Amino acid sequence: MDPLSRIERALNAAVAQADAPGCPKLLARAMRASVFPRGARIRSRLCLAVAMACGEDAPDVTDAAAAAIELLHCASLVHDDLPCFDDADTRRGRPSVHCQFGEPLAVLAGDALILLAFQVLAEAAAVSPVRLAPLIGVIGRGVGVPHGIVAGQAWECEDSADLALYQRQKTGALFASATMAGAAAAGAEVTPWRELGLRLGEAFQVADDLRDAVGAPEELGKPVGQDLAHQRPNAVLELGLNGAIGWLGELAERAVESVPACPGRADLRSHIVSETSRLLPRQLAKVAA
């Protein structure tokens, strides 16, 4: 089964837990709408690619790790879109979850997806109990305090924030979780995989800043110009358009260089080259070429 199919199957099985009798139907629907239709699944595919490069020996654990990463990412999007944050009407080209189901169900769907990530990990751990704690450790650190997504998002509530710190927490941290969770799922040492995740996360954030700044709503599937409107840090506002494009290219190169020694190193490097080449918004790819 190809990686994306594995991920979709694992996510489907996870979200289906809410379809059990006795669970409120609207909550189940709001959770499903938070996870499907799919986005690029960049983080979960990265997690799976690292596990395969490390010679995965417990595919169920890999699938659970990848699904957990994606569920937490989806949860963060649903909460980020809430009226008290971005107040975004659309996401992935559809009405955002709070626009479809109302604010209460958007809050609850996000909460339920965070919890579901850990439920999924615990269920898969029966086959390999000793891998569960490291997995939760690296995943928790990518999302929770002190330096995960919630911390990154909370910088928007402070009077000032350091751009690098903000982006590393808001985006880089979960990418680092994705690479380290892939290693942990395969029983490999996690620390050497952190750097790759951070570099990819930074590259992804710069690409997201570029899309927000140059305006490609149909490519982005969500409103553009949000960073300027909300006075949020953005690499284009900080470095200029050409500076941001150059920085993106350099981060992509550094990511490829940072892949640690592992059985499937060559394949993983190809995966990363392919992924990062798709990050630059289409209308800018011509400018940069």
Add this chain to the structure above:
Amino acid sequence: MDPLSRIERALNAAVAQADAPGCPKLLARAMRASVFPRGARIRSRLCLAVAMACGEDAPDVTDAAAAAIELLHCASLVHDDLPCFDDADTRRGRPSVHCQFGEPLAVLAGDALILLAFQVLAEAAAVSPVRLAPLIGVIGRGVGVPHGIVAGQAWECEDSADLALYQRQKTGALFASATMAGAAAAGAEVTPWRELGLRLGEAFQVADDLRDAVGAPEELGKPVGQDLAHQRPNAVLELGLNGAIGWLGELAERAVESVPACPGRADLRSHIVSETSRLLPRQLAKVAA
């Protein structure tokens, strides 16, 4: 060290993770305000009492389980108080978290507390890896889908809800997690402990309904009359005042009877008698006597 001191120490250590350099200060403060000053800590004390009754042999795991239960409870209160749900201005006699820190930080503090619960469990699991999956299983089920707190809360978004189902999910589920997590932390079988938690949870919910209906804001530390105002199910509206008082007494008795065989059964029964006798609001204790 007495049980409450153990719990406060574990909660302090958990929340202190947000005090690390690089974590936004306001998020750390909002998280602390969500957990302290303490409420009655009924659920975490119950978890600890069950672990001790089961002959706990890994106190760090017990403390982590109790802290996780309490962090998840606090997270649910912070999110329940949000303007899109109860819009409560006060909690435990103080301004609610969103009134103190604003809605964005209240959403994020709740998210971060949910995540912290699992981070705390994973950190403690180093001493006993095989207990982690059962712990996360029973705790996740008490809070997540299909039948935990978030499901209970989501019934408020449906056109109609069954009172028993709603209360079992919104309150009973986490009490059942507390008793089962206490057993799991001590390496005991969890299933026999579910019934006790459900009965205590139901008793607690009926007591909460009584306080909301008869109006004891200084005892409750939060606004009263909320169930009628929000047209939510409430045992007093359903059974009448005397009916609800009688039902509370019967549930307390059933709880004591349902304590499974364990080394510290007598002590645990005394603990439950003492806890449940304090559930009835003071002005009603005279009526019922």
